[in-house]
Amino acid sequence: MVDMNKILIVDDDDELRENLAEILSRRGFHIDEASSGEEAIKKASSDQFDIVLLDLMMPGVGGMDVLTELKKSKPRTKVIMITAFATIDNAVEAIKKGASDYISKPFQIDNLDVTIRRVLEESKFDISAKNLGLDHTLSSLTNYIRREIIKLLHINKSLHLMETTRALEIEDHTKVVFHLKMLKESGLIKQDKEKAYSLTKEGENALDCLKILESHLSS
Amino acid sequence: MVDMNKILIVDDDDELRENLAEILSRRGFHIDEASSGEEAIKKASSDQFDIVLLDLMMPGVGGMDVLTELKKSKPRTKVIMITAFATIDNAVEAIKKGASDYISKPFQIDNLDVTIRRVLEESKFDISAKNLGLDHTLSSLTNYIRREIIKLLHINKSLHLMETTRALEIEDHTKVVFHLKMLKESGLIKQDKEKAYSLTKEGENALDCLKILESHLSS
DNA sequence: GGGATATGTGAAGTATAGTTCACATGCTGT
DNA sequence: ACAGCATGTGAACTATACTTCACATATCCC
Incomplete structure (x- = not known):
């Protein structure tokens, strides 16, 4: 099942979450769970989900915060909010912040299922995503530094943090950490288990474009 | 003389400036003059100079302000500062801000001439300029709005401010003014006497690159 | 002349990006 | 065990980009 859709279920109500997880996985989705806002943000940023089912009401980091964070770091991930009561105001706010849809507790599984499939369907034709x-x-x-990093990684194939930092002749390594993180979030570079950074396919494409722009500008 | 180098002389001392203008134009440069910081910024932003000879000490908008402005709006224009006294501190500050060189009053014309030609020579091999x-x-x-403007101008060939504003469905036209100004400063669009905006050659190139990036990203 | 429309400026505010620093943690060699 | 280097986080700060609003000026046309 290569193209099975990945869904992250975020809810602090253990019973509801686990039930939902079981039902949805039986209906052909690949499911992961998070019981808090913190966990949700961690899982969502380290992995790639098609849809995040997000409870609006959670202690600590709330659903709205998770939504904000998610739309920043993974703008292409679709979010469906779950509101405990039919608080339309919150739902509207969520939609404005980029949530794809919402359902109100209590809900019928079939209803949720339909919503999920519709959102998935819509995302195929999503121009704004592009x-x-x-x-x-x-x-x-x-950013100049990030362009330099991309060039470096293209030449050297793979570099560690401090190798990159020295190659750029930058004193403060945390500055490089910052830009590496940016590049990783954009999907232009990736990091392997040994912590070494390298260009992704998209990163190579971006470099191509840079070269084209450079040559166009100099003409 | 198509490839005659264009120099803007900025000095509030009329005699010195006019003298300089005459001597330098006899030596084969195309000269324009400005007697104040304001005038300098206006002329420099509406025209394209290879070198700006800039007096550091001027009433009102000072040379350092002009330098800052110039490096922002026309980063490729070379600036040679003229310091009334050999105030090394100011000169150093100017160099940090991107001035190519400086000479101290009083100076020998030959000395200035050499400096000008050296700066011109250097700019040919200027990687940072690119x-x-x-x-x-x-x-x-x-910026999303600016990309939309570029696409619009590509399709429509030429548009006025309010036409653009309406096409983008933006309420506040000053927002569009802002982005149009940005695009004009980057040299991607230009404006004719009738105030209509259109893409420059560079603008068309940039659009090509956008299309390439878009298609690369969707693959 | 005066109301409607177009083109802009400048100051003030908000938002986002980038920098810096103090600190945490983990690995490696002796 | 602990010195030394690598990798990274988080908060505070600065800088830059973007927005908004109040206002200015010019033109058109009735």
């Missing part, structure tokens, strides 16, 4: 990706990529390329 | 241009272009493309 635009967001473009935004992300371009804003990565705007 | 980088600055790239920076400018890329940061223009980062």
Whole structure:
């Protein structure tokens, strides 16, 4: 099942969450769970989900915070909010912040299922998603240091943090950490288990574009 | 004389400035003059100079302000500072801000001439200039609204401010003014006497690159 | 002349990006 | 065990980009 859709269920209510997880996985989704806002953010940023089912009401880091964070770091991930009561105001706010849809507790599984499949369907024709990706990529390329990092990684194939830092002749390594993180979030570079950074396919593409722009500008 | 180098002389001392203008134009440069910081900024932003000879000490908008402004709006223009006294501190500050060189009053014309030719010579091999241009272009493309404007201008060939504003469905036209100004400063668009905006050659190139990036990203 | 429309400026505010520093943690060699 | 280097986090700060609003000026046309 290569193209099984990955869903992250975020709810502090253990029983509801586990029930939901079991039902949805039986219906053909690959499920992961998080019982708090913190856990949700951690899982969502280290992995790639198609949909995040997000409870709005949670102690600590609330659903709205998770939504905000998610739309920043993984703009292409679709979020469906779950509201405990039919608090339309919150739902509207969530939609404005980029949530794809919402359902109110209590809900019928079939209803949720339909919503999920509709959101997945819509995301196939999502033009704004492409635009967001473009935004992300371009804003990565705007920065001189990040362009240098991309060039370095293209030449050296793979580099560690301190190797990169020395190659750039930058004193403060945390500055490089910052830009490496940006590049990783844009999907232009990746990091292996040995902590070494290398270009992704998209990163190579971006470098190509840089070269084209450079040559166009000099003409 | 198509490739005659254009120099803008900025000095509030009329006699010195006019003398300089005459001597330098006899030596084969195309000369324009400005007697104040304001005038300098206006002329420099509406025209394209290879070198700006800039007096540091001027009433009102000082030379250092002009330098700052110039390096922002026309990063590729070379600036040679003229310091009334050999105030090394100011000169050092100017160099840090991107001035190419400086000479101290009083100076020998031959000395200035040599400096000018050396700066021109250096600018031919200027890698950072290309980088600055790239920076400018890329940061223009980062913004969604500006990308939309570029696409619009590509389709419509030429548009006025309010036409653009309406096409983008933006309420506040000053927002569009802002982005149009950015694009004009990056050299991606230009404006004719009738106030209509259109893409420059560089603007068309940038659009090509956008299309490439978009198609790369969707694959 | 005066109301409607177009083109802009400048100051003030908000938002986002980038920098810096103090500190945490983990590994490696002796 | 502990010195030394690598990898990274988080908070505070600065800088830059973007937005908004109040206002200015010019033109058109009735």
